[in-house]
Amino acid sequence: MVYQSLYRRFRPQTFSEVIGQDHLVAALRNAVIEERVGHAYLLSGPRGTGKTSTARILAKALNCVEPSGDGEPCGSCDSCANFESGTSMDLVELDAASNNNVANIREITANAALGSPGNRKVYLLDEVHMLTAAASNALLKTLEEPPDHVIFVLATTDPQKVLPTIRSRTQHVELALVAPELLSLHVEQIAKRAELEIDSTVIDYVVERGSGSVRDTLSALDQVVTAGGIPEHRGSADALVNAIVAQDLAESMAAVAETVAAGVDPKDLAYRTTRKLRDIFLAGAGVNSGEATAEELPELAEKAGEMTRAVNVRALELLGQALVDMRQAPDPRLVLDLALVRLFARASDSQQPQRSTKSASQTQSPSGGPAAQARAALASTQITDEPEATGVDSVESVVPPPPPSQEAAAADSVESVVPPP
Incomplete structure (x- = not known):
């Protein structure tokens, strides 16, 4: 028998098995109960948080022959069995990252008009933000007015890259990373169902490795089990x-x-x-x-x-x-x-200027006896005297000399008239 990884083997099959997304589960479950399911949904969030699993559960609940009163699929009818085995014709999954051109979208829009074996046909477009602009525009008309039996579920990890015209035609629901407490409890339950013997150290390790992603957490648990213990x-x-x-x-x-x-x-x-x-x-x-x-x-x-x-x-x-x-x-x-x-x-x-300032202050403080203090005082006196001399020179250069007195002026005029003997 071919081994299946833990996250594939224990993929959620009902809304109650989806952890950490109570707001999404409540909205979809009420929509199924009241028969008010929208024609298009946009599910966005980090990887491994349950976007595609929730879309599959929605398709499974809508096509269940004997649905329960709480909006959950019965899990025992032929339609539910086909969904669990992956052979249902009422769910069409498309990887938009590799099928992102106009031809792929036209094929979807052409097949959407055809009938479906069950009540509703769900088209799941994963990583829809990878569609080209032309492919996104080709999807607009069918996304806005799909046939009555068709529901589109678009999943993406980057909703900002999705065209605004597509976002406006869908009901956008954001999924969040799962809290560590919920992941620890989930890992413990999965380990019991898989008959694995693990301790709290292993649980803490795989939860840390998962970083809020259920798929990554179970993949980390697979690695620990395969390796026989936690890596050194x-x-x-x-x-x-x-x-x-x-x-x-x-x-x-x-x-x-x-x-x-x-x-x-x-x-x-x-x-x-x-x-x-x-x-x-x-x-x-x-x-x-x-x-x-x-x-x-x-x-x-x-x-x-x-x-x-x-x-x-x-x-x-x-x-x-x-x-x-x-x-x-x-x-x-x-x-x-x-x-x-x-x-x-x-x-x-950031610490270097503090050390240099300290050393400079130590150098400026005089120490070493009276001779050193005298030299420091003499240097400060010289530095102080120089600005004073400079100030006197500057004043003399600006203030003009006083005018000569009248006696000095008369003596100068007489000396200029009387020739010398």
């Missing part, structure tokens, strides 16, 4: 965070080198370090990021007290920019190393 480098992010808190460049470089040597992607290390520093900054302000557990908050608050807010903010800025630069960099580790060098160089420069 699981604390690499904590080691780098501790070095940054202590402002130790050597320890930071050692943590990066050890992590990369263990086979960890520098991008993943930078991402987890940035998230940890974010949690530390918020814990210092008395705020929980929503991703830190109650047991981690005291430790995060303690680390916040060991570093200044300026260093914390500077580290977040540099590592955030490093994550952006790593996307196109041929050597991601070099980008991470340079970010750490800039961080500690900036901290060193």
